[in-house]
Amino acid sequence: MNRYKIVCLVLSVALLASLARLAVTANGEKACCGKHSAEAKSSVVLQNILNRKSVRSFTDRPVSREQLDTLLRAAMAAPTGRDMRPWKFVVVQGRAEMDSLAQRLPYAKMLTEATAAVIVCGDLSVLSKEGKPSTNWTFDCSAATENLLLMAEAMGLGAVWTGVHPYEDRLSVVKAALGLPEHIVPLNVVPIGYPKGTPQPKDKFDAANIHYNRW
Numbered sequence: 001m002n003r004y005k006i007v008c009l010v011l012s013v014a015l016l017a018s019l020a021r022l023a024v025t026a027n028g029e030k031a032c033c034g035k036h037s038a039e040a041k042s043s044v045v046l047q048n049i050l051n052r053k054s055v056r057s058f059t060d061r062p063v064s065r066e067q068l069d070t071l072l073r074a075a076m077a078a079p080t081g082r083d084m085r086p087w088k089f090v091v092v093q094g095r096a097e098m099d100s101l102a103q104r105l106p107y108a109k110m111l112t113e114a115t116a117a118v119i120v121c122g123d124l125s126v127l128s129k130e131g132k133p134s135t136n137w138t139f140d141c142s143a144a145t146e147n148l149l150l151m152a153e154a155m156g157l158g159a160v161w162t163g164v165h166p167y168e169d170r171l172s173v174v175k176a177a178l179g180l181p182e183h184i185v186p187l188n189v190v191p192i193g194y195p196k197g198t199p200q201p202k203d204k205f206d207a208a209n210i211h212y213n214r215w
C-alpha cells in the first residue's frame with residue numbers, strides 16, 4: 001500500500017467516524033428536545049386544568065361566533081361510550097333570550113351577565129347498533145361540558161356548569177324556553193363570558209382520596 005492509499009484510508013475512517021458521531025448527537029438532541037417539549041406541553045395543560053374555576057360574574061364584552069365554535073369543537077372532542085356521541089348543543093345569545101332564561105332558572109341567575117350560553121343536551125334519538133338510546137349520555141355530555149369549560153379557561157373566558165338534568169322543574173323550564181323536542185334532554189346550561197374581577201380556582205387536591213392497589 002503506497003502512502004497515498006494510506007492517507008485516503010485514514011481520511012475515510014475519520015469521515016465515517018465524524019458522520020456516526022453527528023448522527024448520534026442529532027438523535028440525542030431530538031430525544032432531549034422531545035422530552036423537554038412534552039414536559040412543557042404537559043405543564044401548560046396541567047396549569048390550565050388547575051386554573052379552571054366556575055365564573056359567575058361577567059363583563060359586557062361579547063363572546064364571538066368564532067370563540068363559540070372553538071368551545072364546541074373542544075366539547076365534541078370528548079370521549080363517548082361506544083363512540084355514540086349522543087349530544088346536541090344549543091347556543092343562546094342575545095340579551096332578551098339570556099335574561100328570559102335567567103328569570104326562570106334560579107340557579108343560573110348569572111345568565112343576566114353572561115353574553116352567551118351553551119346548553120349541553122343528550123340526544124336520545126341517537127341509537128346503538130342494537131337500536132337502543134345511549135345508556136351513557138349523561139357521562140358523555142359531562143365529558144363534553146368539562147372539555148368546554150377547560151377550553152373557555154384557556155381562551156381567557158369564564159363559564160360555569162349550572163345543572164338542569166335530573167331536576168324536573170329545571171328540565172321543563174329549559175325544554176319550554178328552547179322549544180326542545182322530547183328526545184333532547186338538557187343536562188346543563190353553561191353561561192359564558194369574559195370574567196369580571198379575578199375569580200380564583202380552588203385547590204381540591206387531597207392525597208387522602210387516593211388508594212394504591214387496595215383500599
Ligand SMILES: Cc1cc2nc3c(=O)[nH]c(=O)nc-3n(C[C@H](O)[C@H](O)[C@H](O)COP(=O)(O)O)c2cc1C
Nearest residue numbers: 052053054055056107108160161162163164201202
Ligand atoms: C353537576 C353540576 C351541577 C352544578 N350546578 C350548579 C348550579 O346550578 N349553579 C351554580 O352556580 N353552579 C353549579 N355548579 C358548579 C359548582 O358549584 C362548582 O363546580 C363547584 O362549586 C366547584 O367550584 P369550581 O367549579 O370553581 O371548581 C355545578 C357543577 C356541577 C358539576
